[in-house]
Amino acid sequence: MDSRDKLLEAVNELVGAEDARQKLDAIEAVLPAARRYGAALTGELETLNALVRLAVEAPETYKRVLDLVDDKRKEAGLLPLRDPVPRYDKVSYMREFMQQKRQRLRRAADIENLMRPEKDRLVGKSRIEFMDRQAAKWKEQRDRMIERAREAAGTERLSKEALDNLIRQFWANVDAELDALEDLAREERLKRGIVTPGISAGALHATLRQKEPRR
Structure with a gap:
């Protein structure tokens, strides 16, 4: 041949x-x-x-x-050999994903500081270490969620669509938890007579959802 x-x-x-x-x-x-x-x-x-x-x-x-x-x-009606998302879009997606991850970690650290006395605030190395621990915690939670979904589906490998939906839901849950923690932290500060200037999570998210005006 x-x-x-x-x-x-x-x-x-x-x-x-x-x-x-x-x-x-x-x-x-x-x-x-x-x-x-x-x-x-x-x-x-x-x-x-x-x-x-x-x-x-x-x-x-x-x-x-x-x-x-x-x-x-x-x-032939078969699944595509490759992911239809072009490589450029994948790179852009990963860049956006990592940016969102960093934003969530910074927000988690900021919320933690709202709950702490002034003298115990996370700064410098302690802030970085907290963010590293939080990232590891989220990864462990995400992996457990995926493993439970695999067991429920009786398969070792989820479809790309199922996995994408699962991860999207996981981060939506994380965002909801951060919203709740931030609201709780601000309420506690108000009870202690500490007024924290800032925009609520709901107001910020509503602003981010607004479309840019046409130029």
Whole structure:
């Protein structure tokens, strides 16, 4: 079988396979080693090495072949081989996600300071350590939530849509908890006769939801 026939076989394997995404993951996982010293897939995945070689030798052609695979899978009513979100959008999404995460951590530290006496406020290193602990706590809570969802669904791997919805709900719950904690902290300060200037969480969120005026 010549190289073109092997490539055709590999392509059609991705077109028809129910586990095509996992096969693509295997291809892309071996690529760094394939580029450095010619590593290849083995066993049941060996037939996909034609695509590994194509990715190493002609990356743009490889991308076009994957586009073709996705088109054929779509025609057959199968799930897409790849996430349809373009790479640029993924990078933007991750940048926005990390920014929101930092904002939540800063807000959690600010709320903690509202609850503390002036002399015990979080500043400098203690503030950073608090934010690190809070980030670890949220990660543990999120992972437990995902694990419970997997057990309830009887699967080791949730669909991307289910996972996205779950994580979105998790952060909505975190935001609601922060809103409640902030309101409680402000009420406690008022009881102690301490007036804290600021905008309520509800007012801020309403402002953020407003559309920018057309220029």
